[in-house]
Amino acid sequence: MAVRQVTIKDIAREAGVSPSLVSFVMSNSVAGKQLYRVNCETSKRVLAVAERLQYKPNNTARALRSGKTGTIGVVLSDISNPFFAEIARFLEDAAYSYDYNVVFASTDEDPEKFRRVVNVLINKGVDGLILVPCGGTEDIIRGLVTGCVNTVLLDRTVPDLEVSSVVLDNRAAARTITDELLSRGAKRIDMVSYSMQISNTRDREQGYLDAMAAAGLAGSTHIERVAHNNYGSVADYVREAKDRGVEAFMIATNTLSLQVISEIYKSGCRIPEDFKVACFDRNPLYDIYGSGIVYVRQPVDAFASKAMELVMSHIKSKSGKKHPVEQIVLSPEITG
Amino acid sequence: MAVRQVTIKDIAREAGVSPSLVSFVMSNSVAGKQLYRVNCETSKRVLAVAERLQYKPNNTARALRSGKTGTIGVVLSDISNPFFAEIARFLEDAAYSYDYNVVFASTDEDPEKFRRVVNVLINKGVDGLILVPCGGTEDIIRGLVTGCVNTVLLDRTVPDLEVSSVVLDNRAAARTITDELLSRGAKRIDMVSYSMQISNTRDREQGYLDAMAAAGLAGSTHIERVAHNNYGSVADYVREAKDRGVEAFMIATNTLSLQVISEIYKSGCRIPEDFKVACFDRNPLYDIYGSGIVYVRQPVDAFASKAMELVMSHIKSKSGKKHPVEQIVLSPEITG
DNA sequence: TTATATTGTTAAATCGTTATAACTATTTAT
DNA sequence: ATAAATAGTTATAACGATTTAACAATATAA
Numbered sequence: 001m002a003v004r005q006v007t008i009k010d011i012a013r014e015a016g017v018s019p020s021l022v023s024f025v026m027s028n029s030v031a032g033k034q035l036y037r038v039n040c041e042t043s044k045r046v047l048a049v050a051e052r053l054q055y056k057p058n059n060t061a062r063a064l065r066s067g068k069t070g071t072i073g074v075v076l077s078d079i080s081n082p083f084f085a086e087i088a089r090f091l092e093d094a095a096y097s098y099d100y101n102v103v104f105a106s107t108d109e110d111p112e113k114f115r116r117v118v119n120v121l122i123n124k125g126v127d128g129l130i131l132v133p134c135g136g137t138e139d140i141i142r143g144l145v146t147g148c149v150n151t152v153l154l155d156r157t158v159p160d161l162e163v164s165s166v167v168l169d170n171r172a173a174a175r176t177i178t179d180e181l182l183s184r185g186a187k188r189i190d191m192v193s194y195s196m197q198i199s200n201t202r203d204r205e206q207g208y209l210d211a212m213a214a215a216g217l218a219g220s221t222h223i224e225r226v227a228h229n230n231y232g233s234v235a236d237y238v239r240e241a242k243d244r245g246v247e248a249f250m251i252a253t254n255t256l257s258l259q260v261i262s263e264i265y266k267s268g269c270r271i272p273e274d275f276k277v278a279c280f281d282r283n284p285l286y287d288i289y290g291s292g293i294v295y296v297r298q299p300v301d302a303f304a305s306k307a308m309e310l311v312m313s314h315i316k317s318k319s320g321k322k323h324p325v326e327q328i329v330l331s332p333e334i335t336g
Numbered sequence: 337m338a339v340r341q342v343t344i345k346d347i348a349r350e351a352g353v354s355p356s357l358v359s360f361v362m363s364n365s366v367a368g369k370q371l372y373r374v375n376c377e378t379s380k381r382v383l384a385v386a387e388r389l390q391y392k393p394n395n396t397a398r399a400l401r402s403g404k405t406g407t408i409g410v411v412l413s414d415i416s417n418p419f420f421a422e423i424a425r426f427l428e429d430a431a432y433s434y435d436y437n438v439v440f441a442s443t444d445e446d447p448e449k450f451r452r453v454v455n456v457l458i459n460k461g462v463d464g465l466i467l468v469p470c471g472g473t474e475d476i477i478r479g480l481v482t483g484c485v486n487t488v489l490l491d492r493t494v495p496d497l498e499v500s501s502v503v504l505d506n507r508a509a510a511r512t513i514t515d516e517l518l519s520r521g522a523k524r525i526d527m528v529s530y531s532m533q534i535s536n537t538r539d540r541e542q543g544y545l546d547a548m549a550a551a552g553l554a555g556s557t558h559i560e561r562v563a564h565n566n567y568g569s570v571a572d573y574v575r576e577a578k579d580r581g582v583e584a585f586m587i588a589t590n591t592l593s594l595q596v597i598s599e600i601y602k603s604g605c606r607i608p609e610d611f612k613v614a615c616f617d618r619n620p621l622y623d624i625y626g627s628g629i630v631y632v633r634q635p636v637d638a639f640a641s642k643a644m645e646l647v648m649s650h651i652k653s654k655s656g657k658k659h660p661v662e663q664i665v666l667s668p669e670i671t672g
Numbered sequence: 673t674t675a676t677a678t679t680g681t682t683a684a685a686t687c688g689t690t691a692t693a694a695c696t697a698t699t700t701a702t
Numbered sequence: 703a704t705a706a707a708t709a710g711t712t713a714t715a716a717c718g719a720t721t722t723a724a725c726a727a728t729a730t731a732a
Contacts, residue, residue, distance in 0.1 A: 343719080345718080363720080393719075396718080396719090397720085398718080401718080
């Protein structure tokens, strides 16, 4: 695209040395195992020429030869979802700190799309994958792991699989915010969740049930499971819940929260007067409007840095060797 | 990383043909200029073998030889900002529709960071760049354009430069929402803006001034320019504005809006009773709380698809030739 | 019938780097 | 003094594709 690349050969010619030597000089700073001994004088001369000619190493060639692209693929539900957008940003920065790049792909919770983008990323030649699995991707992930692809799961995990992961302690988080609703006087608390089969949602449901049971309300639990992207059903449900005398909602995800809160207001009700609300993920306006919404603040930065750390350790540990699988569970913060 | 790549040679051996032929078969579907004539039978046989061996072309090798990576670099302010996150998603999808990938980098409005990430992306070998310029990047962008790097500017433009761009009609948008505030009875309207020197902010300020002047209020305009990421100053300003008898705010960006709205509520005031507010960019909660905030809804999908279209047309038009520069201005929608 | 196109295929160069083995020249050990 | 080790460097073969030129073999034209 640009003018013409200055190659290692140009430098070699100009500096009166062989291309190999230039290569050694260039990669000496990050010398892996064996430090190639090169004369300090020549090294300086080569670097000077490189500087003068404005040499920029060709990463494609480097990648082809070395098998390492310096890129991590990140597959998530939807990068426009604020939760993932924030993670994306931290991942970008984390990757940068390792001199790596990151390339994102969204799945919209569709396992077929998941498979597709994972394949595209692998073909592009990523050194590792950070994945937010969606329902129905267990086999794909198992395939990656057995195929020795450096894989780290984020936000959600897959049971019975030897794979590294970084997730929230969802069960504890859910229990805590449900407890908070209880302590604010609510007894009839519904949980609104997704019908997808993903670990974090299931754990959150369990936390809700834990809290209710501990409060002696095991009999009056209700989990409303909404299909992903089915907005209509939420409206009906909120109306129905109101009739049923529900006093509070515990909501499993940020997108769902916006829908439920929207329906509450549309039906002329207020928070917290008519309904108390607890949910996952922060929204700046929750605080601003002083709406009294209790929410779980996920340590998004830790998600990103830990996931990146894990995938890097996988990459470092020579492929072929057994993966240093590590499953990290992070603690939530509660606000509101 | 994975097991071992199936190469074009494996297929050649298995199918009893030469590697070249396999290459022809593989790239025949996307035959550029010259369609290489290959026997239908052999073609089928080769494809069958490829299918059986689960051949996945090595994009790195392909990129090295062909000089095309199939990747577009996107440089924006901050991918965790909802406005850019949404654009990111649309860009991802748009790229995919061209069989391309997209890699993002955030600048935090820092020209030095901008220069750095642009260089990283170029070294990685992107086929084109979509850039959201920040203040102080004019020279860098000029350098790219003269260096024949396929460049498209997004959301903001750089004056006096022959470069393709996709921006909102910011002046018209700003005028419209200011008019809306006026029609709702506000006379003392302040504009809150950033002190950065970027085209869209300047245009929005002009639109505000246009509307005020047309209403005969040229004398009572006030533009408060806040430094990027300087939260403290907003609090002081809102207090001061209240004392000054300001009735409405016209706010230049989404992040700034959240700050101003937050301060309004913190100071015990309400929207729209105490202050009317007009701003840029949607936030789902604006609608939900029925807060009566007027806002400009930017056609984010069109931003993305147009920008991708432009960069693709640059790529198609043989490098060396004159760029088909095109500057697109999109119309806003107003809600509230 | 001889010359010329056309079809189907292949050999070989190339993209820009890395990595291995080998090769001097010099130093150190014996 | 000879062998062995070391420092500094280079030649060369990859990496996995694309692409150009060339080559048979056959078909068409003159």
